[in-house]
Amino acid sequence: MEDIKKRIAHIKFWNGLFQVVGLLSTFVGLVLLFTLMADLFTDGAPRLSYKFFTSFPSRFAEEAGILSAWVGSCLVLLVTACAAIPLGVAAGIYLEEYASKNRLTDLIEINIANLAGVPSIVYGLLALGLFVYFFEFGESILTGGLALALLILPMVIMATRESIRAIPNSIREASYAMGATKWQTVKWHVLPYSTGGVLTGIIIGLSRAIGETAPIITVGALTFIAFLPTPPVSSDFPFISFKWLFDPFTVMPIQMFNWVSRPQKEFQLNAAAAGIVLMGMTLLMNGVAIYIRYKFRKKIKW
Amino acid sequence: MKKVTPQKVRERVIEAILFLSALSSILITVSIVFILCYESWGFFKEVSVIEFLTEKDWMPLFANPKFGILPLVMGTLLTTGIALIVALPLGILVAVYLSEYAPHKIREIIKPVLELLAAVPTVVYGYFALLFLTPILQKFLPDLSGFNALSPGVIMGIMIIPYVSSVSEDAMIAVPMHIREGSYAMGATKLQTAFKVVIPSAFSGIAAAFIIGISRAIGETMVVSIAAGGMPNLTLNPLESVQTLTAYIVQVSLGDVPHGTVEYRTIFAAGMTLFLMTLGFNIVGFWLRKRIREVY
Numbered sequence: 001m002e003d004i005k006k007r008i009a010h011i012k013f014w015n016g017l018f019q020v021v022g023l024l025s026t027f028v029g030l031v032l033l034f035t036l037m038a039d040l041f042t043d044g045a046p047r048l049s050y051k052f053f054t055s056f057p058s059r060f061a062e063e064a065g066i067l068s069a070w071v072g073s074c075l076v077l078l079v080t081a082c083a084a085i086p087l088g089v090a091a092g093i094y095l096e097e098y099a100s101k102n103r104l105t106d107l108i109e110i111n112i113a114n115l116a117g118v119p120s121i122v123y124g125l126l127a128l129g130l131f132v133y134f135f136e137f138g139e140s141i142l143t144g145g146l147a148l149a150l151l152i153l154p155m156v157i158m159a160t161r162e163s164i165r166a167i168p169n170s171i172r173e174a175s176y177a178m179g180a181t182k183w184q185t186v187k188w189h190v191l192p193y194s195t196g197g198v199l200t201g202i203i204i205g206l207s208r209a210i211g212e213t214a215p216i217i218t219v220g221a222l223t224f225i226a227f228l229p230t231p232p233v234s235s236d237f238p239f240i241s242f243k244w245l246f247d248p249f250t251v252m253p254i255q256m257f258n259w260v261s262r263p264q265k266e267f268q269l270n271a272a273a274a275g276i277v278l279m280g281m282t283l284l285m286n287g288v289a290i291y292i293r294y295k296f297r298k299k300i301k302w
Numbered sequence: 303m304k305k306v307t308p309q310k311v312r313e314r315v316i317e318a319i320l321f322l323s324a325l326s327s328i329l330i331t332v333s334i335v336f337i338l339c340y341e342s343w344g345f346f347k348e349v350s351v352i353e354f355l356t357e358k359d360w361m362p363l364f365a366n367p368k369f370g371i372l373p374l375v376m377g378t379l380l381t382t383g384i385a386l387i388v389a390l391p392l393g394i395l396v397a398v399y400l401s402e403y404a405p406h407k408i409r410e411i412i413k414p415v416l417e418l419l420a421a422v423p424t425v426v427y428g429y430f431a432l433l434f435l436t437p438i439l440q441k442f443l444p445d446l447s448g449f450n451a452l453s454p455g456v457i458m459g460i461m462i463i464p465y466v467s468s469v470s471e472d473a474m475i476a477v478p479m480h481i482r483e484g485s486y487a488m489g490a491t492k493l494q495t496a497f498k499v500v501i502p503s504a505f506s507g508i509a510a511a512f513i514i515g516i517s518r519a520i521g522e523t524m525v526v527s528i529a530a531g532g533m534p535n536l537t538l539n540p541l542e543s544v545q546t547l548t549a550y551i552v553q554v555s556l557g558d559v560p561h562g563t564v565e566y567r568t569i570f571a572a573g574m575t576l577f578l579m580t581l582g583f584n585i586v587g588f589w590l591r592k593r594i595r596e597v598y
Contacts, residue, residue: 108325
């Protein structure tokens with residue numbers, strides 16, 4: 001009897017111990033995340049100023065800023081969004097609403113799952129061979145944006161499919177019963193109801209694109225750019241110009257990479273400051289995504 | 303006879319557009335394979351496959367170039383191995399804790415925060431590995447060089463915890479409740495149930511999670527480019543500086559290598575090696591994940 005009691009106590013002790021160990025290991029990652037942010041902040045915060053955002057990179061660490069980097073990041077992201085969103089959402093709609101169950105559909109599905117696992121630098125090599133040298137877009141904003149668009153395409157497709165799948169069939173049937181065609185059903189019912197999920201997926205995809213460095217380095221973005229791309233709007237006819245698509249560029253993560261790789265302490269502080277801005281952008285986008293998901297989930301109840 | 307109305311035409315056109323969008327994903331894969339094969343073909347016309355696979359030095363930019371991929375593959379495997387030593391145990395513990403122990407509310411809060419670990423730009427992790435973790439590790443390991451495999455490996459490990467934990471957690475949650483209840487009815491504790499019943503039942507899902515983690519770590523670029531150094535080094539010593547396949551591609555891309563030369567093509571040969579390595583792991587992972595769905 002005593003023996004059994006001892007054994008039970010022993011087992012219960014381990015069970016209790018594991019609860020603590022499990023909680024602690026869950027916190028390892030969170031503690032690291034917190035340390036990382038605190039470290040970045042203590043190093044970089046003193047460098048953050050209005051001038052830091054409005055200056056070009058420079059040989060002198062104190063005068064260097066991130067103007068060309070953040071402008072470049074925004075423009076590249078614009079190209080990425082314009083390419084990835086329509087393509088990804090359309091592909092998601094097709095696979096969920098139109099595709100019949102056959103070999104080709106299976107192939108497309110496996111292919112998308114596989115694309116999601118391809119390392120980002122391989123997309124860079126693809127863009128280098130295809131966009132830079134085959135289509136001759138050069139080492140331009142267009143090339144960079146398209147490379148990132150291909151990279152996040154699987155994410156956008158998967159997010160679209162998941163949120164479309166959550167819509168109950170009764171909604172579609174009601175629409176068909178009213179005489180609506182397939183596309184009318186998609187346009188007036190399926191798409192509006194899945195907007196929340198689709199938007200969340202798109203924003204998370206874009207937030208990943210903004211932090212991606214490897215593919216952009218591979219397509220040959222420059223690390224030292226002391227000018228801005230051609231402005232898209234001008235005072236002369238025809239007022240709107242797309243020349244900026246073909247301008248050389250740099251982006252935030254590359255600017256940070258460039259500064260980290262230098263041995264001087266002053267440049268590394270600049271890297272930390274750029275890191276804060278980059279983290280801020282990423283966290284902001286993720287925050288917006290979480291908020292949208294939460295809001296739409298509350299609004300729609302089946 | 304059926305009449306062709308404008309509406310029917312429109313429906314057809316829209317369906318065709320949507321279909322082409324879905325088909326474009328296959329086009330992407332085809333172009334990746336084509337570009338890698340095409341440029342690697344040019345490379346292997348000048349360098350024999352046997353030299354590529356057996357030579358122990360990788361010095362493509364030297365006057366007397368040597369093209370042995372082994373040091374780069376070894377560098378990749380070394381950093382990946384270190385990352386796995388960190389990520390696998392922690393990922394499993396997190397998954398067991400979240401799926402078996404944590405109350406619903408805590409799980410809802412912790413999961414999105416944990417996912418943030420995967421959202422941090424990798425260049426920031428590189429900064430952290432080089433300028434924060436390496437100096438700290440050097441206090442304990444005086445032999446550690448400024449660039450080393452250990453520090454980026456550890457950081458990469460923590461970075462891939464969310465990938466490992468969320469896929470294994472999904473697999474564990476998919477284990478039906480009645481299997482657990484059977485175990486509890488026999489007097490087992492949660493811990494015993496988790497490790498002797500739930501984990502074995504969810505095994506293929508957990509294996510898939512590991513493989514996703516491995517393939518992430520192999521493809522990771524910026525952390526190793528920044529913190530592991532730039533010298534190809536055939537070693538298994540984590541304290542030394544190594545170069546990975548990905549870091550080599552970055553190093554060459556940063557320089558000014560003219561289009562069409564052997565040096566230019568080396569990055570595609572390295573990319574091809576990388577692509578095949580991750581493809582192999584992805585296929586196994588995909589197959590394992592498909593299996594869990596079939597079991598129950």
